[in-house]
Amino acid sequence: MNGQISEAYMSSPLQQSEYLLIGCKHGSESALEHRQRLTFPTFQKLYWRKGLVTFRIPSHIVSKPEWCHFGVPDKVLEQLVFARIGIRSLGQVTGQDEDERIATTQQLLGTLKVNAVHVWKRDPRLQVDTASIQCKLASLYSFQRNSVTSEQNLILNCVVDSVDRWWFGWHIGSGPTCQWSGGYYPGLMPDHGISRAWLKLDEAIARFGIQFHSGERVCELGAAPGGACQRLLEANLTVVGVDPATMNPQLVKHEHFTHWKKRARDIRIREFADFDWILTDMNIDPANTIASLERILSSRPQRPRGIIATLKLSEIAHADKLDQWCASCASWGYQARVQQLSTGGQEICLVAQKNSSRN
DSSP: OHHHHHHHHHHHTTOOOOOOEEOTTEEEOHHHHHHHHHHTTOOOOEEETTTTEEEEOOOHHHHHHHHHHHHHHHHHHHHHHOOSSSEEEEEEEOSSSHHHHHHHHHHHTTTTOEEEEEEEETTTTTOOOOOHHHHHHHHHTOOOTTTOOTTTEEEEEEEEEEEEEEEEEEEEEEEEEGSSSOOOOOOOOOTTOSSHHHHHHHHHHHHHHHOOTTOOOOEESSSSTOHHHHHHHHHTOOEEOOOOOOOOHHTTOOEEEEOOOGGGGGOOOOGGGTEEEEEEOSSSSSHHHHHHHHHHHTTOOSSOOOEEEEEOSSGGGGGGGGGHHHHHHTTEEEEEEEEEETTTSSEEEEEEOOTTOOO
């Protein structure tokens, strides 16, 4: 950790901030709070609007080294699952116009030194020019707008809550995903993309650091119309798509793609032999998705090295079962991680990779 960052950690008001702002998908606020009560029961929920939930963190927790030096420890966001980003709050700014809010921001932040500024909207539908705010805030700190920051940089966040109110906070740029403004995946859907499943898988690959090997064999359950399969083919993989529905014609003619026009439960277990990865994005109850994976994985002596599963969350009660589903993966010999993606809907992405100590 460089000297500039260390000095910033020890300065006021950074170290004293006991308020945690969590950005999440609209409609996931209740699930986020549910996870908070399960995993961090001492956190006190305060401000709550669509896409933004604020918690007060007990002072004895904030004073721990991991909170002092990392802003928001990675394990907190991982266990909350529905948290897209977490920042330590510095307060709010209001004003009649943008210039007045910028002036008030200078008074709030004083001589605070940061390496980058992220400006993002609590509600993506809000009609506000964030580029203008970004330029004016960046000019206060003498660095270029949209500059690429390196690891362990102090990043100032301006959360545009409404047309006349901004929240400010900070986090540490300790990895690639921390550089995503607002926790939103910066990747774009290509013009040739078949469906948004392409973009969801693209984010999962980036967010979880998934490493495919050229030539690996992948089977996707619930593949139609083929967006995820398309992304897999672009990674030089051999792909089998399982779905009774019709696949996109550009996939069908691809030399490394095969369509099994069946339901997943109609595929014989031995037909799943020799796949390196199993993907599933079926529009069914998540418990049934886990059951389908168990059917494939629990009876196979040679298991694939990875699983990527989209689990649809039709009710908040499913938030109770996330740890249970991860435990099921562990019983099959996999280490699982779960996260709600910024490009998906009311669902979570489960990525599980084989433990190195097991076959």
